[in-house]
Amino acid sequence: MKIHRSLAASAVVALPFALAACGGGGSGSEDGSTLTLAHSYTEDQPQHTCGAEVIKQGVEDAGVGLTVEIFANSQLGGDADRIASVQSGDIDIDIQGASALAAVHEPVGVVDAAYAFEDAAALDNYFSNGAADDLKEDFKSAAGVSILGAWSAGARQFTANEPIQTPDDLSGLRMRFPGSPQFLLNAQALGAKATEVAYEELYLALQQGVVDGQENPIVNIEATNLVEVQDYVSMSSHQQNSNLIVASSAYDDLSGEQQTAVDDAVADAVSQMPECVEEAEAEIVDGWESEGSVEIVDDVDTDAFEEQTDAWFRDNLEGDSLAVYESIKDSQE
Structure with missing residues (x-):
């Protein structure tokens, strides 16, 4: 049988994924089971093209009786709604930033701390080389959700x-x-006066002078046409925009062969993401420069920013959050 979940009616409780497997326990390699994979990005952003699509292709090519159905553009709800749906088993796999996942386990948000990571490779190494094992275990205990991998989306x-x-x-x-x-917290550490504005309202807020500036990855700046209402893009690289690939208890119910297929597909997406993001950003920046639409500021004193933020976080984080921050920094020594 083929189980396919939909969130179209919130009153309907999705069947547990284990029911899709013959006799339970994840032996679903012969029954054509479908995993739902959700995220909030557009279908032309790297998180979809080099992330979700690569995971889908890898899982299906493995020939272990699994297909993947992708729901992009927050079709299954915003971040808070989707992580709740992962916890309940209504979504099987989701792609979210660490700061959003902090709603269910606060210390994981530290992954998004300003200047926590030197670059995208450092974030990848932290999650793939064992340094993040305690964080993964604590997250699973607190939320009932597994972290399968992570990448920087710029x-x-x-x-x-x-x-x-x-x-x-x-x-x-x-x-x-x-x-x-x-x-x-990043705003405080960086020394900025933070103003909260919804992402969807940011262009208008900048245009009308409600806020003077903002911070986002280059692909987001381009997607929302912010260079039309801003004169400078300052290359501070003050935060790696994390995406964590998380899975519901459906993952635990898969057979060992199926889990390996999912793990390998996620690892493939993680390995492709840096080059994919780099190419997308280079194309965008080249376009800005050739059109003269915005001035690129390359000589940002990132050392000064990093020294200031590191001191601030060590003084102001505490408990498990401080332990996560220190483990991130230690992993780069």
Whole structure:
């Protein structure tokens, strides 16, 4: 039999994935079971083309009786709704930023701390080389959800109508930051005055002067046409924009062969993402420069920013959150 879940009617409780497997226990290699994979990105962003699509293709090519149905563009709800659906088993696999996942286990949000990682490779190494094992186990215990892998979907950069090269340049600017706790902590650590504005309302808020600037990955800046209402993109690379691939208890119910297929597909997507993001960003920046649509500021004093944020986090984080931050830094020594 083929089980396919839909969230079209929230009153309907999805059947547990184990029912799709003959006799339970995940022996679904002969019954053509379908996994749902959800995310909030558009179908032309790297998270979809080099992430979700690669996972789907890898799982299906493995020939272990699994297919993957992708729901992009927040079709199955926003971040908070989707992680709740992963916990309940209504979504099998989801792609979310660490700061959003902090709603169910606060310490995981530290993965999105400003300057926690030197670059995308450092984030990859943290999750793939054992350094994040305690975090994964704690997350599973707290949320009942497995972390299968992680990648950086690009570094976050500042935009404003004046260049931002040092921490002092943020003084007096009303900078839009997402409203999640970790992003607001980042604003404090960076020395910015944070203003919360919904992502969908950001263009208008910048155009009308409600905020002076904002921070986002290059692909997001392009997707929302922010260079039309900002004069400078300052390449601060102050945060690796994390995506964690998380799975419901459906993953635990798979056979060993099926789990291996999912793991290998996720690992393949993780390995492809850096080049995919780099190519997308290079194409965007080249377009901006050739069109003269915005000025790129390359000489940001990232050392000054990193020194300031590191001191702030070590002084202000505590408990498990501080332990996660220290494990991230230790993994890069």
